[in-house]
Amino acid sequence: MKICYSIQAFVLIASYFSCHAHESDVSKPFEKMHAHQTFEAHVHAGWESKYSSEGRDALDGKSLWISSLEMGYDHFSGGVWYGRSSNHSYDEWQYSFALTQEVEALEFYAGYTHLVFAMDNESDDEWSAGISYGELPWGVGTALDGVYSLDAEGFFFEWSSGKTYSLGEDLEVSFSGILGWNEGYIPDGHDGVNFFSLRTGGEHVFTENFSLTGHGAYSWGIDRDLSMAGDLQLKDFFHLGLGIEWSF
Numbered sequence: 477m478k479i480c481y482s483i484q485a486f487v488l489i490a491s492y493f494s495c496h497a498h499e500s501d502v503s504k505p506f507e508k509m510h511a512h513q514t515f516e517a518h519v520h521a522g523w524e525s526k527y528s529s530e531g532r533d534a535l536d537g538k539s540l541w542i543s544s545l546e547m548g549y550d551h552f553s554g555g556v557w558y559g560r561s562s563n564h565s566y567d568e569w570q571y572s573f574a575l576t577q578e579v580e581a582l583e584f585y586a587g588y589t590h591l592v593f594a595m596d597n598e599s600d601d602e603w604s605a606g607i608s609y610g611e612l613p614w615g616v617g618t619a620l621d622g623v624y625s626l627d628a629e630g631f632f633f634e635w636s637s638g639k640t641y642s643l644g645e646d647l648e649v650s651f652s653g654i655l656g657w658n659e660g661y662i663p664d665g666h667d668g669v670n671f672f673s674l675r676t677g678g679e680h681v682f683t684e685n686f687s688l689t690g691h692g693a694y695s696w697g698i699d700r701d702l703s704m705a706g707d708l709q710l711k712d713f714f715h716l717g718l719g720i721e722w723s724f
Contacts, residue, residue, distance in 0.1 A: 517547045522689070522719020527559070530632055531656050531671025531695050532709040538562050542719075551575050568593055574604075581611040600627040615639055623661065630660020638675075646681040665706025669698045685723050692716040 524540040526533050539562040546555035557570040574587030584607050591600045603626075608619035618637040624630070638652025654673045658665055677691030697710040 515547070515549050517545070517724050519722045519724075520544045520546075520719055522717060524715065524717040526713060526715035527561070528673075528693065528695060528713075528715050530658065530662055530665075530710075531673065531697055532662075533711060533713050533715075534709060535561055535566060536709065538566075551577060565595070567595055581609055583608045583610070600625055602626065612637075625661055628661055628663045630658070630663060632659070632661035633657050647678065649676065649678045651676050662706040665704055665710065666699060666701045670710060671698055672696050687721050688719075689721060690716070690718045 521543045522541075524542060526537060527535040527540045540559050541562065542557070542559045544555055544557040547553065552573075552575060554573040555571075557572070558568070560567040569592040570589050571592075572587060572589040574585050576583060576585045578584075585605065587604045589602045589604065591602065593599065602623050604621065604623040606619060606621035608617060610617040612618060616637055616639050618635070620633065620635050622631055622633045625632075634654055634656045636652055636654040638650055640648055640650040642648050652675050654671075654675065655669065656671045656673075657669045658667050660667065662670075673693050673695040675691060675693035677689065679687050679689045681687045692714070693716070694712075694714045696712050697707075700710045701707045
């Protein structure tokens with residue numbers, strides 16, 4: 477199965493904590509910054525116990541080492557992401573670019589990603605878009621994100637809602653729920669609702685530029701069809717991740 481762009485990678489957990497609701501738990505491997513005419517950049521590195529993608533344990537239980545660089549200026553942002561499996565049998569590069577716009581409590585984005593699967597000598601191009609709203613009652617934020625794969629000629633959508641709590645100046649935790657559904661993005665998997673996931677995470681800020689992040693999530697597969705190859709990895713599973721972030 478082609479492993480693609482919608483990965484629940486912890487490298488963006490810090491941006492979710494900061495109430496960038498469009499990042500939520502869809503999650504993009506790079507942060508789409510709205511930097512307000514200033515330049516911002518982040519470097520992330522870390523480890524995921526499983527590669528969670530479209531509700532699937534995409535590497536059949538193998539862990540993933542990941543790193544990324546994200547940069548942003550005003551409405552423009554871009555990044556490079558790299559992931560490699562623990563047994564070195566899989567690697568993936570992603571090169572991304574996005575535009576963002578904020579209108580009061582709403583935020584919109586549109587983006588493009590070029591994916592390279594070097595070991596398989598394959599690549600893909602994807603277009604993504606999303607909208608988020610951060611001022612629901614009780615401080616809850618919600619977001620709808622979608623991605624279109626030119627290779628698969630299909631869409632995958634995720635709707636997420638969550639809330640962040642500050643436990644002090646240097647510690648935040650978040651709780652969220654994510655619902656995902658397939659419309660041809662996983663071409664050999666069933667269309668319709670695919671999974672539901674509950675996630676919790678935290679960020680501890682050590683200095684102005686350095687922080688430690690982590691998360692844990694449980695995903696439930698929905699309407700799994702074992703007669704379809706794309707649904708074999710759609711199952712119930714838990715995964716967690718740890719990482720560091722440096723901003724400059």
